Amino acid sequence: MVTPPKKIEVAGLQVWYGRHEVLKNLSFDVYDHEILAIIGPxxxxxxxxxxxxxxxxxxxxxxxxxxTVKIDGEDIMKVRSVFDLRRKVGMVSPLPVGLPMSIFDNVAFAPQQAGLTNRTELADRVERCLRQAALWDEVKDRLRTLGSKLSGGQQQRLTIARALSHQPEILCLDEFSIAIDPVTTMRIEEVLKQLRSQMTILLVTNLVQQAKRLADRTLFLLSGDLVEIDRTDVIFSDHPAQRKTYEYVNGIFG
Ligand SMILES: Nc1ncnc2c1ncn2[C@@H]1O[C@H](COP(=O)(O)OP(=O)(O)OP(=O)(O)O)[C@@H](O)[C@H]1O
Ligand SMILES: [Mg+2]
Known part of the structure; x- marks a missing residue:
């Protein structure tokens, strides 16, 4: 079997807050164009x-x-520009974070900052990102309305559209569906499946079924330990490598 190219390489990663060790010696790779779910209590x-x-x-x-953490072979602690890194690694937080501006400007802001000034191209970019985030049809007639006037679920999709406007190579979503109804969640899940052809996706979720539906591979974290990372069908089978994995994904604890 051919191993896909590595997009992210994590080696011996430890993180402390004060004296509290919250990530304990993690080592794993993320492949280019995969959806990796990160689950855990x-x-x-x-x-x-x-x-x-x-x-x-x-x-x-x-x-x-x-x-160390390498992205495309480069140590992220040694990159010249953290801003470039953040453009490359988009982040969608659990709760929507809107800029105090119109729907259009929320999505146009980053490309404009990056020098895209042609109005047609900008409008195209905004439309594409709003479509990708499954929001376009609901807002296309009121793009000049303040983003903050949207519902919680719509604002979350606007946050996703904004993350996409940077054209990230890696998209990290942290419990994106917390404020979204199940139907919208399913629509965004379909969007994510399509986006995989364009980027690598890391999906933090505490909905294990969401990981099962979406992810190529799943990583199980427990109290800062990497218990197991494997193909999602293995993680959700009757025989993952670790008993704890079986117990967690089957709701025996968590
Ligand atoms: N800024 C911080 N300062 C101190 N401790 C922190 C900070 N952020 C997180 N922690 C602690 O680090 C540990 C891991 O937190 P983290 O938010 O990464 O967990 P999580 O898996 O995302 O949890 P959740 O599912 O509740 O979002 C927790 O014990 C948390 O209290
Ligand atoms: Mg969290």
């Missing part, structure tokens, strides 16, 4: 792991890190 370190990848952990008081 509350406080197992899932969000922290995503924060390492775009270096937002840098700004957390008292956080220290050991080990």
């Amino acid at each position: 509350a406080q197992s370190g899932k969000t922290t792991l995503l924060k390492v990848l775009n270096r937002t952990l840098d700004s957390a008081a008292g956080a220290t890190l050991k080990g």
Whole structure:
């Protein structure tokens, strides 16, 4: 079997908040164009792991890190520009974070900052991102309305559209469906499956069924330990390598 190229290589990653070790010696790879789900109970370190990848952990008081993380073979701690890294690694937080501007401008902001000024191209980019986030049909007639006037679920999709507007190579989603109804969640899941052809997706979810539906592989974190990472069908089978994995995905604890 041919191993797909590695997009992310994590080796010996340890993270502490003060003296509390929240990620314990993690080593794993993420392949190009896969959807990797990261599952685990509350406080197992899932969000922290995503924060390492775009270096937002840098700004957390008292956080220290050991080990290496490479993206496209480059050590992310040694990159010249953290801003470029963050463009490459898009992040969607659990709750929508809107900019205080119109729907259009929320999505146009990043491309404009990056120098895209042609109005037609900009409008095309905005439309494409809103479509990708399954929001276009609901907002196409009111693009000049404030983003904050949208419902919670719509704002979350606007957040996804904004993350896509940077044209990230890696898209990290942290429990994106927390404020979204099941029908919209399913629509976004379909969107994510399609986006996989364009990017690598890391999906933190505490809905194990969402991991089962979407992910090529699944990583199980428990109290900062990487219990197991494998193909999703193996993780959800009757015989994953670790008993704890079986118990967690089958709701025996968590
Ligand atoms: N800024 C911080 N300062 C100190 N401790 C923190 C900070 N952020 C997170 N922690 C602690 O690190 C541990 C892991 O937190 P993290 O948010 O990564 O877990 P999680 O798996 O995303 O949890 P949840 O499912 O509840 O979102 C927890 O014990 C948490 O209290
Ligand atoms: Mg979290």
